[in-house]
Amino acid sequence: MERVVSGIRPTGKLHIGNYFGAVANFLKMQYEYDCFFFIADIHSLTTHPTPADLHQNVKHVLAEYIAAGLDIDKCTLFVQSDVPEISELYTYMNMNAYLGELERSASFKEKIRMNPDNVNAGLLTYPVLMAVDILVHRAHKVPVGKDQEQHIEMTRQFGNRFNRLYNVDFFPEPQAFSYSNALVKVPGLTGSGKMSKSGGEADAIFLSDDESINTKKIMRAKTDEGPKTQNQKKPTEVQNLFDLMQLVCKPDVIDTFNSDYNACAIRYGDLKKQLAYDMEIFLKPIRERFIDTLKNENLLANAAKIGAEKARASASRTLKEVREIIGIRKFY
Numbered sequence: 001m002e003r004v005v006s007g008i009r010p011t012g013k014l015h016i017g018n019y020f021g022a023v024a025n026f027l028k029m030q031y032e033y034d035c036f037f038f039i040a041d042i043h044s045l046t047t048h049p050t051p052a053d054l055h056q057n058v059k060h061v062l063a064e065y066i067a068a069g070l071d072i073d074k075c076t077l078f079v080q081s082d083v084p085e086i087s088e089l090y091t092y093m094n095m096n097a098y099l100g101e102l103e104r105s106a107s108f109k110e111k112i113r114m115n116p117d118n119v120n121a122g123l124l125t126y127p128v129l130m131a132v133d134i135l136v137h138r139a140h141k142v143p144v145g146k147d148q149e150q151h152i153e154m155t156r157q158f159g160n161r162f163n164r165l166y167n168v169d170f171f172p173e174p175q176a177f178s179y180s181n182a183l184v185k186v187p188g189l190t191g192s193g194k195m196s197k198s199g200g201e202a203d204a205i206f207l208s209d210d211e212s213i214n215t216k217k218i219m220r221a222k223t224d225e226g227p228k229t230q231n232q233k234k235p236t237e238v239q240n241l242f243d244l245m246q247l248v249c250k251p252d253v254i255d256t257f258n259s260d261y262n263a264c265a266i267r268y269g270d271l272k273k274q275l276a277y278d279m280e281i282f283l284k285p286i287r288e289r290f291i292d293t294l295k296n297e298n299l300l301a302n303a304a305k306i307g308a309e310k311a312r313a314s315a316s317r318t319l320k321e322v323r324e325i326i327g328i329r330k331f332y
């Protein structure tokens with residue numbers, strides 16, 4: 001069976017960009033592939049969270065994964081730092097990752113632009129660690145949003161380079177995956193681009209937030225003064241709201257608002273109310289399960305323990321072969 005790997009950094013609450021870009025695919029893939037889904041806690045250390053925040057955030061994402069519908073009997077759900085083989089393979093793979101290619105990565109450039117005072121080595125080699133997450137399970141498919149595409153390309157590069165260097169056919173070439181036609185990019189509410197945690201509180205709709213908070217954010221989302229001529233192109237911030245509707249509203253509802261827009265009869269207040277209403281229908285069951293799951297310490301501990309065991313079994317098989325391939329062989 002083909003193997004699948006994907007992860008999310010625990011930097012706070014999951015937003016609907018994480019859900020529709022990644023988790024929605026996980027939910028279906030867990031029944032069709034051999035899946036490894038994880039919480040990328042080592043990755044999140046690049047931004048120096050406090051120990052208490054880090055632990056709390058990992059727990060939060062674990063509960064959100066389960067609340068969204070990940071079934072620990074169907075997939076392997078684990079915490080990255082529970083698998084020391086990942087750190088070992090990261091050390092080996094770093095020897096064949098070059099400064100030039102790491103500096104050219106779009107996400108590295110973006111991160112040093114945003115945080116010029118924290119350009120650490122972990123940030124530079126972030127794509128190596130991400131590649132290792134995927135290669136350590138010798139995965140074929142990686143369900144991610146559009147923003148991760150370049151990292152998957154780099155993963156192929158590192159895996160192929162290893163195969164070439166040691167003249168083996170060891171790592172498969174992983175492909176970014178989505179059940180939709182293209183990789184997903186969920187827009188934020190502030191009109192500035194993709195929904196993201198770093199875009200500020202107002203930009204993102206979080207899975208676990210109350211209805212009142214989400215509704216308020218949607219009602220305050222940026223729009224323009226309304227169309228002036230029939231069938232005119234929508235400005236980005238308005239198109240963003242229509243894109244968000246695509247995620248949770250019924251097609252005939254979207255058609256009606258589209259027709260109103262094209263006839264210059266749209267009322268953005270009504271559109272936002274509809275979006276907030278349908279968003280709540282979608283989010284309510286996830287939030288309710290999340291609240292219960294977060295309280296259930298036994299369930300979370302058990303899930304993490306079972307996941308760690310399954311992920312380590314897979315990763316240690318890979319590491320055993322990697323050590324042999326690169327010549328790290330025991331004398332005893």
Ligand code: TYM
Pocket residue numbers: 005006007008009010017018019020021022040043129130131133134142143144145146147148151184185186187194195196
């Ligand atoms: P992260 O934690 O930023 O995001 C987790 C997942 O959510 C997707 N995503 C989005 N999709 C669509 N629209 C958006 N606005 C949006 N925002 C986030 C991301 O594409 C991602 O799939 N480097 C990764 C985590 C990671 C990983 C891996 C992923 C570490 N190792 C191995 C896959 C395989 C990251 O920072 O994602």
